[in-house]
Amino acid sequence: MEQFRVLLVDDEREFVTTLGERLEIRGLTVRIAYDGLEALKALEEKPFDVVVLDVRMPGLSGLEILKRMKTSRPEVPVILLTGHSATRDGIEGMRLGAFDYLMKPIDIDRLLEKMREAVQGRTPEPAGGQ
Amino acid sequence: MQEEVRHDAAFMGKITAGATHELKNVLAIVGESAGLLEDLLQAPSSRDFPHRERILKALTSIRDQVRRGTHILTQLNRFAHGADSDTASVRLGDVLENLKALSDRFLRQKALSLTLSGAPGADQVAVQACPVSLQRLLFTGLMALAQEVPQGETLCIETGAETDGLWCRLSRSKGALEEEAVGAIRRIFEDESAAALREALSADVRVSRDGVLVRLPRSG
Numbered sequence: 056m057e058q059f060r061v062l063l064v065d066d067e068r069e070f071v072t073t074l075g076e077r078l079e080i081r082g083l084t085v086r087i088a089y090d091g092l093e094a095l096k097a098l099e100e101k102p103f104d105v106v107v108l109d110v111r112m113p114g115l116s117g118l119e120i121l122k123r124m125k126t127s128r129p130e131v132p133v134i135l136l137t138g139h140s141a142t143r144d145g146i147e148g149m150r151l152g153a154f155d156y157l158m159k160p161i162d163i164d165r166l167l168e169k170m171r172e173a174v175q176g177r178t179p180e181p182a183g184g185q
Numbered sequence: 186m187q188e189e190v191r192h193d194a195a196f197m198g199k200i201t202a203g204a205t206h207e208l209k210n211v212l213a214i215v216g217e218s219a220g221l222l223e224d225l226l227q228a229p230s231s232r233d234f235p236h237r238e239r240i241l242k243a244l245t246s247i248r249d250q251v252r253r254g255t256h257i258l259t260q261l262n263r264f265a266h267g268a269d270s271d272t273a274s275v276r277l278g279d280v281l282e283n284l285k286a287l288s289d290r291f292l293r294q295k296a297l298s299l300t301l302s303g304a305p306g307a308d309q310v311a312v313q314a315c316p317v318s319l320q321r322l323l324f325t326g327l328m329a330l331a332q333e334v335p336q337g338e339t340l341c342i343e344t345g346a347e348t349d350g351l352w353c354r355l356s357r358s359k360g361a362l363e364e365e366a367v368g369a370i371r372r373i374f375e376d377e378s379a380a381a382l383r384e385a386l387s388a389d390v391r392v393s394r395d396g397v398l399v400r401l402p403r404s405g
Binding site: 067069070073074076077080111138158159160161163 | 205206209210212213214215216217218220221224225228251255259262
């Protein structure tokens with residue numbers, strides 16, 4: 056069982072709550088934020104081992120949150136969720152310091168593997184989605 | 186591409202690409218919901234849940250279909266983004282992978298399948314071309330060939346690189362085309378719209394009993 060504290064950020068409520076539930080079944084401590092401001096507030100309130108962040112969200116985009124996190128919480132690794140592989144978003148996210156990005160729909164085992172790599176500070180393999 | 190047609194294609198592409206994003210979110214929710222049900226049914230406390238095995242089997246089917254839908258949407262998204270620009274650097278391998286995924290339905294209606302093969306590295310070589318026009322030219326060749334072969338066959342697209350360009354050959358996996366079929370495919374490429382397409386891409390198309398050979402210059 057994993058012991059990570061993860062912050063999931065996505066405006067697709069059904070997706071993120073179900074994913075959160077599945078991660079909790081696997082022993083993770085999950086906090087959910089449905090938009091960028093809520094995510095930044097959560098990051099101020101509690102420590103997290105890893106953040107999983109959707110790139111495309113209304114209001115503050117995932118990339119904007121990532122930029123702000125790199126100033127306020129640079130030690131927390133970020134895994135981005137994108138709609139499509141090899142998109143400009145994913146590549147731009149890596150340039151801004153994301154640990155890696157995964158394509159939706161995600162494979163939960165793949166996400167867990169990425170989280171482990173991110174928390175342990177390992178180089179992602181293979182980079183750039185599934 | 187004519188200006189007005191280009192705007193229409195770009196509009197169709199933009200709307201289609203947007204819809205693929207939304208549909209991927211739908212599939213993501215379906216996938217996670219099925220995954221959650223699977224997690225719950227796998228728990229020791231659910232061992233005696235009525236119809237557990239049947240439900241797990243159905244959930245596996247849902248997962249497979251989510252994967253299938255995701256693959257189609259990914260390719261459809263790439264295809265739609267092809268209309269973003271009039272001319273772009275296009276890798277033949279990407280175009281053919283896209284063509285294979287999106288023509289699958291048309292080929293299955295004739296009980297046909299498609300395999301891709303090529304000289305090492307040829308699929309990585311890029312040509313300067315209009316992505317939509319290039320797709321349409323290859324699709325035209327593939328559908329013309331599909332009309333002329335018996336049901337149940339496998340069609341092949343083989344690629345190779347030359348000093349000044351790329352070639353790809355669309356053919357039957359077994360045997361040559363009948364002379365009658367060669368004539369029918371030639372007529373399709375002599376059609377006004379196909380001729381304009383060839384010209385726009387500076388493509389050389391030759392039809393023989395060996396299949397349809399398309400030659401493309403590196404810079405169109």
